[in-house]
Amino acid sequence: MSLAGPVSVLVDVPLALLFTESGWFASLVRTATGWPGLGIIFGYSFLIAFALPGVSEIVLLAPLNLGLPGWAHTVIIILTSGLGKAAGSVFAFHIGQEAKESGPVIRALRRSPVDVVAWSEKKTVQLAQRYGYGGLALALCVPGFPDTLSIYAFSVLEEDYAKFALATFIGSVGRLVVTIVGVEAFFYLF
Structure with missing residues (x-):
């Protein structure tokens, strides 16, 4: 993986292919079984948080088969993904x-065709000013929205590692719960 500076939003396309819905790593998650499958879910969730935007909800498709009731599998998947x-x-x-101290990285992002920094700063600053770390957790609860942008933008604004990790855990768990409730509601209605 080659990164242009410390901000991993600038990853190579081959790495991006690992994380797409049809990518190798996502396929691995969708076929993760047994207790080693939890390691795959953790690793995928870990990498989604900082490597590049991806579909974190895909972990819900892992057929763990741990010999537990179905709801227990879901809870274990959600907690493992949240911790990852x-x-x-x-x-x-x-x-x-580190990027706060790196002027060249911020300048390079500002020159990109899509001003990722300005957009994510604007949204993140609004959430941070209004809700603090709760704003990060709320932003991460939105299914389908790329977590990586919110995480990096918020990381430049804040300084408390523990609160940041807790907000990310709560937001990640919330996102998966919202996804499950949404899917259940959809199938109930139709």
Whole structure:
């Protein structure tokens, strides 16, 4: 993986293919079984938090088959994914703290065709000013929205690793619960 500076939003396309819905890593998650499958879910969630935007909800499709009731599998998947994303977010948080000191990285992002920094700063600053770390958790509860942008943007603004990890864990768990409730509601209505 080659990164242009410490901000991993600038990853190579081959790495991006690992995380797409049809990518190798996502396929691995969708076929993860047994207790080693939890390691795959954790690793995927860790990497999604800092490597590049991806579909974190895909972990819900893992057929763990741990010999437990179905609801227990779901709870274990959600908690494992939340812990993986919290750990990955702490890594991203550290990179964000370093990026604060790196003028060239911020300048390069500002020159990109899509002003990712301005957009994510605007949204994140609004959430941070209004809700603090709760704003990060709320932003991460939105299914389908790329977590990585929120995590990096928020990491540049804040300084408390523990609160950041907790907000990311809560947001990640919330996102998966919202996804499950939404899917259940959809199938109930139709």
